[in-house]
Amino acid sequence: MNNKIITIGYGKVKKVKVGHQLPLVFFGGPCAIESKDHAFFMADAVGEICEKLNVPWVYKSCYDKDCRSAPDSFHGTGLESGLQILADVRDEFGVPVVSGFSVASRAKATGEVCDMVQVPAYLCRQTSILRAAAETDRPVHLKKGQFMSPWNMKNSVRKLEAHGCEQIILADRGTFLGYGALVNDMTSFPIMQKTGYPVCFDATHSIQLPTSMGNISGGQREFIPYLVRAAIGCGINALFMEVHDNPKAALSDANTVLDLQYMENVLHQAKIMHETRLELLDKFGEDNVHPE
Amino acid sequence: MSILNKRLDVGEVMLDLSRFPIVTKTTILKEALEKMDTFRLGVACITGNDGQLLGIITDGDVRRKLLHIQKPLTAFFIDDVINQAINNPITISSNMSLIDAVGLMEERRVWDLPVVDNDKLIGLLHLHPAVKALLEG
Numbered sequence A: 001m002n003n004k005i006i007t008i009g010y011g012k013v014k015k016v017k018v019g020h021q022l023p024l025v026f027f028g029g030p031c032a033i034e035s036k037d038h039a040f041f042m043a044d045a046v047g048e049i050c051e052k053l054n055v056p057w058v059y060k061s062c063y064d065k066d067c068r069s070a071p072d073s074f075h076g077t078g079l080e081s082g083l084q085i086l087a088d089v090r091d092e093f094g095v096p097v098v099s100g101f102s103v104a105s106r107a108k109a110t111g112e113v114c115d116m117v118q119v120p121a122y123l124c125r126q127t128s129i130l131r132a133a134a135e136t137d138r139p140v141h142l143k144k145g146q147f148m149s150p151w152n153m154k155n156s157v158r159k160l161e162a163h164g165c166e167q168i169i170l171a172d173r174g175t176f177l178g179y180g181a182l183v184n185d186m187t188s189f190p191i192m193q194k195t196g197y198p199v200c201f202d203a204t205h206s207i208q209l210p211t212s213m214g215n216i217s218g219g220q221r222e223f224i225p226y227l228v229r230a231a232i233g234c235g236i237n238a239l240f241m242e243v244h245d246n247p248k249a250a251l252s253d254a255n256t257v258l259d260l261q262y263m264e265n266v267l268h269q270a271k272i273m274h275e276t277r278l279e280l281l282d283k284f285g286e287d288n289v290h291p292e
Numbered sequence B: 001m002s003i004l005n006k007r008l009d010v011g012e013v014m015l016d017l018s019r020f021p022i023v024t025k026t027t028i029l030k031e032a033l034e035k036m037d038t039f040r041l042g043v044a045c046i047t048g049n050d051g052q053l054l055g056i057i058t059d060g061d062v063r064r065k066l067l068h069i070q071k072p073l074t075a076f077f078i079d080d081v082i083n084q085a086i087n088n089p090i091t092i093s094s095n096m097s098l099i100d101a102v103g104l105m106e107e108r109r110v111w112d113l114p115v116v117d118n119d120k121l122i123g124l125l126h127l128h129p130a131v132k133a134l135l136e137g
Helices: A036-053 A079-093 A102-115 A127-135 A153-162 A187-193 A222-234 A260-284 B030-040 B059-068 B071-077 B099-106 B129-135
Strands: A006-008 A016-017 A023-031 A057-060 A099-101 A114-117 A142-143 A169-170 A174-179 A182-185 A200-202 A238-244 B042-047 B053-058 B112-117 B122-124
Touching: A016 A023, A023 A036, A023 A222, A036 A057, A036 A079, A036 A142, A036 A238, A036 A260, A057 A079, A079 A099, A099 A102, A099 B071, A102 A114, A102 A127, A114 A127, A114 B071, A127 A142, A127 A153, A142 A153, A153 A169, A169 A238, A187 B099, A200 A222, A222 A238, A222 A260, A238 A260, B030 B053, B030 B071, B042 B122, B053 B059, B053 B112, B099 B112, B099 B122, B099 B129, B122 B129
Parallel strands: A023 A057, A023 A238, A057 A099, A099 A114, A114 A142, A142 A169, A169 A200, A200 A238
Antiparallel strands: A006 A016, A174 A182, B042 B053, B112 B122
16 A cells, blocks of 8 residues: 655645654634634634644635535635635634635635645535546545445545546545434544545544434534544544534534634644554554455 | 477467456456456456556456455455455466466466566467467467
8 A cells, every 4th residue: 555645735834744654633623714803713722722732733614614404504704705714814824724615616716725625525426526626736635425435435536536636635524324323433544544545534523413403413522532532543644623612603513513622632632642553553563454 | 199289389379468458556346347347358467557467366366355355345346456466476478388388277277377578468378269279280
């Protein structure tokens, strides 16, 4: 297996490398861009924690949330103002940024500002979306659909590769268990790593209870630290968590975002466990138990 | 008196590169099997960028894998073919005598032998045309 290293960041922002035997990388921020002031507040607060813990990170926030359950749910700030805020975050804090896009025609503009583009889980096998993502020439954060097996993500990877993209990070955000719950299959990480690309664990969406509140999704945030520790043990290369200073007032994913006050505790443990895992890797080598 | 044509070499009888399945190491197993089916041959050769032989996969390899793999069939199909292949197959050269090559097939109980000259795959010796050529001699 040829383990690929993905570099996130262009221009003057700090370059972040994700991959095999590298330090854990954090992708985080509020689910949706709410305002410039809030984005700056969150970038400052998250950045401060990451700096304190010496964890390389990428600011994540979306200008458009196209998968909300209710027709009147907050949909986002819109393309132009959202991307302007992300551009301002890059300039002000020197941190790379990532945003998802849900319409192929918006990929180009997203990639012109963002250091990485994100393909939403529900759209992870849509050819037009994947082609548009690849054509941005930015690294692509591709989330495994809740309906997809981890091995089937290779088909989506092949679509990206077919359009020239070889900078991919694969994420797990849970798999449907019946109608109202998600589970995490921790074998998804080594299976997706077989593609050669690094993998990420999306902890805050994994505890989601899809549309459990009738017209919005619920979530069991108390399980975030448990799942984070499990995923780190399974060898993830990056950790994704949406964080908010006031989850109750969050305009998107209010029931799943991690309260900022807990972030340092969770991320610190994740960093220590990741470093321990790298030490184990160094001491015992790669797992080679009952190879095929 | 023998009825066999002992003067023939492998190069005179082998299938050229257009007549048998050749795939790359990142071809998925499913696509390799489809290609084998199209050519109606039980073997596919895996080559690198310079035409070097990286491995082969045969009907028998797949059969043996099916008997012991524990992962879902869909995960098996989507694997890179190289991960399921024989990475050090027996090969022959084009100037080997045909009768010796068929003898090698009998000894190793195989129906196909990749033909490699100067580290490059140049053909495939398949049992049926080999026997036919020997008898027609």
